[in-house]
Amino acid sequence: MYQTETSCPFPIYADPTKALYDALGMQRTLNxxxxxxxxxxGTLLGVVQSIGQGFKALTKGTVWKAGGxxxxxxxxxxxxxxxxxxxxxxxxxQNKQLGSNGFAGGLGVDGEEKHITWCHxxxxxxxxxxxxxxxxxxxxxxxGVAGRNKKRWIKALGQRKGTGLSVRSSRSLEKAxxxxxxxxxxxxx
Numbered sequence: 001m002y003q004t005e006t007s008c009p010f011p012i013y014a015d016p017t018k019a020l021y022d023a024l025g026m027q028r029t030l031n032x033x034x035x036x037x038x039x040x041x042g043t044l045l046g047v048v049q050s051i052g053q054g055f056k057a058l059t060k061g062t063v064w065k066a067g068g069x070x071x072x073x074x075x076x077x078x079x080x081x082x083x084x085x086x087x088x089x090x091x092x093x094q095n096k097q098l099g100s101n102g103f104a105g106g107l108g109v110d111g112e113e114k115h116i117t118w119c120h121x122x123x124x125x126x127x128x129x130x131x132x133x134x135x136x137x138x139x140x141x142x143x144g145v146a147g148r149n150k151k152r153w154i155k156a157l158g159q160r161k162g163t164g165l166s167v168r169s170s171r172s173l174e175k176a177x178x179x180x181x182x183x184x185x186x187x188x189x
Contacts, residue, residue, distance in 0.1 A: 005053065014067070021071060026121055028070040033124030037156035038131055040147045072122040075129050077137060077166050078114040120162030130156035137166050 003012050015021060035043070057063040118137050120129045129137075131144040133156075146153040 016067065018068065018071065021073070024074070024076065024119075024121070026074060027072055027123065028068065029072055029124055030070055031124040033126050035152070036126050036128065036130060037147055037149065037152040038128060039126060072125055072127070074119060074121040075134070075162065076116050076120075077118040077164075079117045079167055081113040081115050083167065116164070117166050118162050118164035127161070129161045130159065132157050133160055133162060137162065139166060 002008070013020075039046070041049075054063060057066065122128060135142065135144055143157060
């Protein structure tokens with residue numbers, strides 16, 4: 001249901017046993033925390049949408065498969081240990097990992113070893129990493145599109161929740177540092 005609601009093109013993994021959540025050090029809480037910049041709709045609208053999703057789940061018979069309400073997650077970036085390994089698009093990876101029955105066959109692609117290069121563990125139910133940080137971690141240009149609330153956007157621009165650097169973002173930082181040195185050398189000459 002989540003993948004349909006969000007139109008997420010990436011594989012989504014679930015762990016009903018919560019063993020992976022425990023292994024990754026994820027917390028359990030109902031604390032909402034401060035409203036983040038990425039939450040651009042009001043809380044009341046979110047509650048109404050959740051009730052609507054609950055009714056859909058009721059009609060499909062999946063209402064009791066929602067998982068623990070207190071379980072919060074986080075964002076983890078898994079990258080290949082061997083950078084010479086070809087990277088797959090999300091759809092290619094999903095096709096390889098999903099069998100004909102639709103269940104995930106594992107986190108690696110054809111046995112490819114991966115490691116976590118960046119992560120953020122949520123401290124409350126609204127503590128996802130913000131868009132500017134995710135764009136930076138992924139090595140994307142720009143900071144994203146600001147919402148209507150400029151105060152929350154400015155806070156999102158200056159706040160970093162995760163730790164580590166992806167291969168792409170560290171290369172972007174190296175390029176930026178190199179171009180800064182080149183500019184400084186030209187100024188000094």
